[in-house]
Amino acid sequence: MTSIANRLIRGSGLRVLQTLVSIAIGFWMLPFLYNNLGAEQYGVWVLLGSTVAAFYMLDLGFSQAITRYVAEYIYTERFQEANKIINTALAIYSLLGLIILLAAVLVARFFFNESELNSISDNAPQIAFFILALSLALEFPAKAFPGIINAYLRFDRVAQVRTAFSIINAIAIYLFVSEGYGIVAIAIIGLTTNSLSTLIYALFAKSLFKQLLFSRELINKEDFVEIYHFSKWVFIIDTAYLLKDKIGIWAIAAFGMIASLPIFYAAQRLAEYAGTFINQALAMSTPLLTKYHSEGDIEKLRETHSLFFKMYVIASVTTMGGFILAGEAFLKVWMGPDFDAKLSAEILFVLATSSFIMISLQPFVSLLMTLKKHKYAAIISMLELSASTASILVFKDDFGLVGIATACLLTMAIVRLTLLPIATAQAADKSILTPLVWSGLYVAITLLLLYSTKLFISVSNTWLAILTNASLALPLALVPAFMLFNANERKVISRAISQLSKRLSQR
Numbered sequence: 094m095t096s097i098a099n100r101l102i103r104g105s106g107l108r109v110l111q112t113l114v115s116i117a118i119g120f121w122m123l124p125f126l127y128n129n130l131g132a133e134q135y136g137v138w139v140l141l142g143s144t145v146a147a148f149y150m151l152d153l154g155f156s157q158a159i160t161r162y163v164a165e166y167i168y169t170e171r172f173q174e175a176n177k178i179i180n181t182a183l184a185i186y187s188l189l190g191l192i193i194l195l196a197a198v199l200v201a202r203f204f205f206n207e208s209e210l211n212s213i214s215d216n217a218p219q220i221a222f223f224i225l226a227l228s229l230a231l232e233f234p235a236k237a238f239p240g241i242i243n244a245y246l247r248f249d250r251v252a253q254v255r256t257a258f259s260i261i262n263a264i265a266i267y268l269f270v271s272e273g274y275g276i277v278a279i280a281i282i283g284l285t286t287n288s289l290s291t292l293i294y295a296l297f298a299k300s301l302f303k304q305l306l307f308s309r310e311l312i313n314k315e316d317f318v319e320i321y322h323f324s325k326w327v328f329i330i331d332t333a334y335l336l337k338d339k340i341g342i343w344a345i346a347a348f349g350m351i352a353s354l355p356i357f358y359a360a361q362r363l364a365e366y367a368g369t370f371i372n373q374a375l376a377m378s379t380p381l382l383t384k385y386h387s388e389g390d391i392e393k394l395r396e397t398h399s400l401f402f403k404m405y406v407i408a409s410v411t412t413m414g415g416f417i418l419a420g421e422a423f424l425k426v427w428m429g430p431d432f433d434a435k436l437s438a439e440i441l442f443v444l445a446t447s448s449f450i451m452i453s454l455q456p457f458v459s460l461l462m463t464l465k466k467h468k469y470a471a472i473i474s475m476l477e478l479s480a481s482t483a484s485i486l487v488f489k490d491d492f493g494l495v496g497i498a499t500a501c502l503l504t505m506a507i508v509r510l511t512l513l514p515i516a517t518a519q520a521a522d523k524s525i526l527t528p529l530v531w532s533g534l535y536v537a538i539t540l541l542l543l544y545s546t547k548l549f550i551s552v553s554n555t556w557l558a559i560l561t562n563a564s565l566a567l568p569l570a571l572v573p574a575f576m577l578f579n580a581n582e583r584k585v586i587s588r589a590i591s592q593l594s595k596r597l598s599q600r
Contacts, residue, residue: 107252112370114256117261119366123359126279129270137218139358143339144200145225148193150332155185156236157331157462163240165387172304175240177298180311182237190230197226208283212560215276229357230288235291241423243300243383254293264284330458333474337451337505340367341444344485344497356433357494360441363416368448371408372455374504375401382463394463395521396582399528402456402576406532407570409449414543416445418550419559426554440498447502450510453532457517460525469516476512477505531577542569547575 101106127135159182166175242251262282269278299305341361345354385393421438428434461467484500518526544571550562575583 107256108247109370109374111252111256111259112374115259116366116370119362120257122208122263122266124363124428125267126270130149130275131464134276136354138221138279139342141218141222143342145197145222145229146335146339148196148226148229149335150328151189151193151196154327155182156239157413160240160243160460161383164383165240167244167302172420175302176304176306177311177313178240179237179305180307181313181317182409183234183307184312185317186233186236190233192389193226193233197223197230201226202563221276221280223452224277224284228280228284231284231288232291235295238295239300241305241309243297246296246560249465250297251294252289253296254600255313258286258290270585284403303524326393329471330474331510333478333505336478340481341497341502344500345494348497353494355428356437357440357498359432360437360444360498363424364444364448367412367445368452369527371405371412371452372447374378375404375408377533382459386463394460395525397524398456398460401459402453402528403532403582405453405455406535407574407577409453410539410565411570412537413445413449414570415563416441416540417540417543418547418566419563422559422562423553426486426556426559436494439495442496443498443503447498450506454509454513457513461520464520466516466520469520472515473509473512473516480504480508535573535577538573541572542573 126138130138163175163182166172166178189450201223242248265282265286267277268409339363341357342354345357381397382394385397387390416438420441421434424437424441425434425476427433428437458467458470461470481502481504482498483495486503487500514526514529543566546565550565551558552562553559
């Protein structure tokens with residue numbers, strides 16, 4: 094097995110482990126914090142997190158542009174150009190970090206003083222909000238380094254560090270909250286672990302790129318202009334992605350349905366966990382596409398895009414199968430007998446369908462970015478948000494929470510599924526649409542198998558029954574998957590599995 098394949102498989106495995114750990118922590122922490130902080134304070138904590146997350150828009154799309162250029166320059170051994178991009182990025186993100194702090198001071202000073210949040214616990218929400226914003230601001234300068242990690246395909250070490258700090262963070266929160274501490278303590282713990290993790294990340298990037306230099310002279314105006322031209326469209330894409338995760342919660346709050354928010358939020362978290370799991374396992378197409386594009390290997394570029402798209406589809410359908418077979422029972426056991434698991438499961442189906450469609454199409458976005466045609470993805474993102482906003486009022490009155498989920502998320506997924514492949518085919522080659530046809534047939538057959546199976550399995554609200562039912566999704570999704578791969582792809586997959594098995598047996 095090649096060195097690249099080794100690093101990809103190791104990185105994928107450790108990122109999956111990181112995601113599993115994060116999901117496990119999330120499953121444990123959500124009810125723990127809700128029960129120990131109380132409904133009001135936990136609701137405030139969720140609101141604070143959502144508000145601080147909005148500051149991520151100040152990234153302005155620079156991160157993907159910087160990652161792309163740095164990785165390409167390192168691949169082609171143009172180290173001076175890579176250093177110019179990194180130093181320019183470091184200057185940009187340091188300035189953006191200061192802007193985040195200034196914005197946080199203004200919001201904390203004026204918004205919280207005028208709101209009723211501080212009445213819950215003195216000035217705790219105001220203090221916690223500023224600490225969360227400080228943590229984000231300190232993280233921003235490290236956004237200059239992901240291109241190095243991508244170039245050397247060292248996702249494994251990053252996953253190890255993040256997994257370790259996730260566990261440390263969770264244990265610290267558990268100990269302090271159990272002793273009666275509140276949201277300020279949680280924010281301080283997050284600031285500490287996040288800062289240490291960011292420092293280690295930056296040092297690791299420096300150790301990989303031996304030619305890395307830091308100098309004012311390397312800050313380049315022309316590079317800033319180049320980054321800006323690439324990132325202005327990425328900014329729209331990233332903003333749309335951020336709003337996709339928040340718009341449902343904000344719509345429910347705007348319509349005065351806050352009491353029903355936990356039903357929606359539990360389903361949203363499950364869909365997010367599943368999406369994160371898939372992305373962590375497979376989100377490595379961009380560096381490979383960039384590599385083959387920089388080398389002018391068009392055939393490898395097409396093959397990589399096709400293979401990753403098919404793997405995304407299989408992973409998404411398999412996870413969706415687990416939700417179909419065991420989603421409602423899982424929600425009932427996880428959230429308790431008084432929780433409206435049936436309604437939450439309906440919302441989960443809508444949110445997961447939307448999320449998996451968008452995740453499966455991620456290789457198309459990556460290809461557009463590689464070809465510097467990502468403005469098409471940005472335009473589609475704007476259309477998605479417009480369609481979503483226009484449909485909220487229509488669906489909300491007739492279908493309630495399910496209507497909001499449909500309007501906010503499924504609408505965006507339908508628009509993307511319709512337009513994104515067409516735009517990518519125009520920018521690249523019409524042959525990339527072929528896997529879509531076979532994928533559609535695969536999805537239809539697998540869903541038929543899943544729903545047929547659901548008619549014959551018993552539903553029991555125990556963890557063993559839930560695990561048993563959910564595990565049926567794996568063979569039901571994998572058996573028809575052979576139709577997606579051509580003969581060459583089957584050989585590659587078979588060889589990779591065989592070599593991986595040998596390595597594991599030798600250990």
